[in-house]
Amino acid sequence: MSGNEQETANYSSSPSRGRRWKTSERVFNVFNITLMILLCIIFIYPYVNQLAVSLNDSNDTALGGITVYPRVITFENYNMVFSNSMFTSALFVSVVRVIVGCLSGLFVTYSAAYALSKQSLPGRAFFTTVLLIPMFVSGGMIPTFILYRMMGLMNKFPVYILPYLFGFYNMIIIRTFLRTIPESLEESAMLDGANSVDIMFRIYVPLSMPVIATIALWMAVFHWNDWTSTLLYVQSKSLHTLQFMMYRLLKESEVMMQIAADRARQGLASGEDVPKITPESLKAATLMVSTIPIVVVYPFLQKYFVKGIMIGAIKE
Amino acid sequence: MSATPSKYMNRRKLMIRIRQHALYYVLIGFALVWTLVFQFLPMAGIVMAFQDFDIIKGFRGSPWVGFKHFIEMFRIDPLRRAIVNTIYYSVLKLFFAFPLTIIFALLLNELTNMTFKRIVQTVSYLPYFLSWIAVVSLFYSFFELYGPLNDLRLRLFGPDTPRVNILMEPRYFTGIMFWSHVYKEIGWGTIIYLAAISGIDGQLYEAAVVDGCGRFRLVLHITLPGIMPTIVILFIMQAGGLLNANFEQIIGLQNLYTRESSEVINTIVYRYGLQQGKFSLATAFGLTQGVVSFIIMFVVNRISKSLSGVGVW
Missing domain, CATH: 1.10.3720.10 (MetI-like)
Structure with a gap:
């Protein structure tokens, strides 16, 4: 499934030719493996525990003692999340943000990388410097806030997209990749009368799918996981994201009361007794809904993620 | 003596090259405009540290107060x-x-x-x-x-x-x-x-x-x-x-x-x-x-x- 390139030369970890492990080395091996298993448990336990809680009956959870499996299995907690309009709206905003944010971000970043990968472009060094400066100095939180306010971005969906259209680091990774594509391809296309934008979309974009996939994954994870833009720039509840719902569940007890009221109203409308959901179970279900898309996918795509940081690390 | 004509030639060549690359400038233009607006403008906004900034009066109307x-x-x-x-x-x-x-x-x-x-x-x-x-x-x-x-x-x-x-x-x-x-x-x-x-x-x-x-x-x-x-x-x-x-x-x-x-x-x-x-x-x-x-x-x-x-x- 996953391939890491780091395991090629591993001289220090195998006993050299013809020699057996020394006793001290064998003791170390046992110690090391035990430690690693222990660490794995620590890494994964809190998450599996929440998975169990999210699948467990809410009243039963309140008794305590849930470990890694649900005692009384129920999907009521998820049902709750997916039937509440606050959560469905947040899920919708999150998904739209990821799609729009990735596509627009890829376009702007890729275009810049493509132009800057041309050695013959006059002013290339100057443009690179201009784009690089923000890596070292920035206006800071308050001036940025005031600017967004003056631009009318507050409480608008574009505040999730526009500030993240370009990333210098991503641009460098794409540019590095583009330089490995032979220029003769472009020259022959030029002779056929294609212009540079045609060439970019018809020749370079299809050839650079591996790097585009890498950057797209990074952007998707960023957009999906970001919650501070909501904290800083968005009050309107209809624009809250799934990650921000988690923040609200942690910080505002009133959210729970509102949800309880909503449910009671639903119960009155349908004439049934709606089961009560405790904050613990609701939190666990929200956590799962907002993390599972990434948790399920990353083990299979980790080589793309790893590749991203490797290219960047070598280049800079 | 021949410096002027060759300089002139160089500049002409450069102009031709720039014209040839016109579309590339459009492509990098998005990132440049973005950097100017979303990175450099907030840097200019730092002047408000030296003002009694009032959000209604804006940068021009707010009084300067030094340090x-x-x-x-x-x-x-x-x-x-x-x-x-x-x-x-x-x-x-x-x-x-x-x-x-x-x-x-x-x-x-x-x-x-x-x-x-x-x-x-x-x-x-x-x-x-x-x-x-x-x-x-x-x-x-x-x-x-x-x-x-x-x-x-x-x-x-x-x-x-x-x-x-x-x-x-x-x-x-x-x-x-x-x-x-x-x-x-x-x-x-x-x-x-x-x-x-x-x-x-x-x-x-x-x-x-x-x-x-x-x-x-x-x-x-x-x-x-x-x-x-x-x-x-x-x-x-x-x-x-x-x-x-x-x-x-x-x-x-x-x-x-x-x-x-x-x-x-x-x-x-x-x-x-x-x-x-x-x-x-x-x-x-x-x-x-x-x-x-x-x-x-x-x-x-x-x-x-x-x-x-x-x-x-």
């Missing part, structure tokens, strides 16, 4: 405390979390079963892919009054053990901050070291084995020196963030009980600026933090360059 806010900010007790906290947290991360990552990478490298190693790595990446608020949520559930940790304590020390609400106690905040940082970053942080280790020349190890080095001395004399440049560069980059606490982490972990004692510069800027509307004062904090950070980065880089020849630039 008033810079003098005032050192009289504010919460800020002084935030500076101390920020440095304290960063030093903990730099001198304890940073070496832990290296140790974890070295131990991973000693695993001989590649499948097992890959599983451990994959599992250790998990927290990295969660958002900070998700990690905070995990920690809250884990340390809750009726969460797994308290359950475990009761099982270990008997049912009479009082349950402790760890996350509501200010004195535990630093520990929670530190370990949540380690939990989230340590696995992912090893990638760069493992890559550096795989880049070490295998002949070095062979030669050392011939000279009678055991496994532990190989790590000490070959592996560690081999990744030293990587360690130094990462250390410099982290040291540059001495005044930069993780806003997402701290604001997520804080609650009514722990907030006051755990404020850092970033969160103070947020509270004074965005929650209380003291824009100019908060900008003055932020600007001072930025300038000092830049100086620290510069100095650490200099020192490292003169000591070891390794620097970020």
Whole structure:
């Protein structure tokens, strides 16, 4: 499934030719493996525990003692999340943000990388410097806030997209990749009368799918996981994201009361007794809904993620 | 004598080249305009640190007050405390979390079963892919009054053990901050070291084995020196963030009980600026933090360059 390139030369970890492990080395091996298993448990336990809680009956959870499996299995907690309009709206905003944010971000970043990968472009060094400066100095939180306010971005969906259209680091990774594509391809296309934008979309974009996939994954994870833009720039509840719902569940007890009221109203409308959901179970279900898309996918795509940081690390 | 015509020729050639590249300028134009608007304009907005900025009057209408806010900010007790906290947290991360990552990478490298190693790595990446608020949520559930940790304590020390609400106690905040940082970053942080280790020349190890080095001395004399440049560069980059606490982490972990004692510069800027509307004062904090950070980065880089020849630039 996953391939890491780091395991090629591993001289220090195998006993050299013809020699057996020394006793001290064998003791170390046992110690090391035990430690690693222990660490794995620590890494994964809190998450599996929440998975169990999210699948467990809410009243039963309140008794305590849930470990890694649900005692009384129920999907009521998820049902709750997916039937509440606050959560469905947040899920919708999150998904739209990821799609729009990735596509627009890829376009702007890729275009810049493509132009800057041309050695013959006059002013290339100057443009690179201009784009690089923000890596070292920035206006800071308050001036940025005031600017967004003056631009009318507050409480608008574009505040999730526009500030993240370009990333210098991503641009460098794409540019590095583009330089490995032979220029003769472009020259022959030029002779056929294609212009540079045609060439970019018809020749370079299809050839650079591996790097585009890498950057797209990074952007998707960023957009999906970001919650501070909501904290800083968005009050309107209809624009809250799934990650921000988690923040609200942690910080505002009133959210729970509102949800309880909503449910009671639903119960009155349908004439049934709606089961009560405790904050613990609701939190666990929200956590799962907002993390599972990434948790399920990353083990299979980790080589793309790893590749991203490797290219960047070598280049800079 | 012939300088003028050739200069003229050069300029003409340049104009032709620029015209040939017209579409490329359009392509890079998006990123340039974006950088000007979203990065350079906020930098210009820093002038408000020297004003009594009023959001209705704007930059032109607000009165200029010179260094008033810079003098005032050192009289504010919460800020002084935030500076101390920020440095304290960063030093903990730099001198304890940073070496832990290296140790974890070295131990991973000693695993001989590649499948097992890959599983451990994959599992250790998990927290990295969660958002900070998700990690905070995990920690809250884990340390809750009726969460797994308290359950475990009761099982270990008997049912009479009082349950402790760890996350509501200010004195535990630093520990929670530190370990949540380690939990989230340590696995992912090893990638760069493992890559550096795989880049070490295998002949070095062979030669050392011939000279009678055991496994532990190989790590000490070959592996560690081999990744030293990587360690130094990462250390410099982290040291540059001495005044930069993780806003997402701290604001997520804080609650009514722990907030006051755990404020850092970033969160103070947020509270004074965005929650209380003291824009100019908060900008003055932020600007001072930025300038000092830049100086620290510069100095650490200099020192490292003169000591070891390794620097970020």
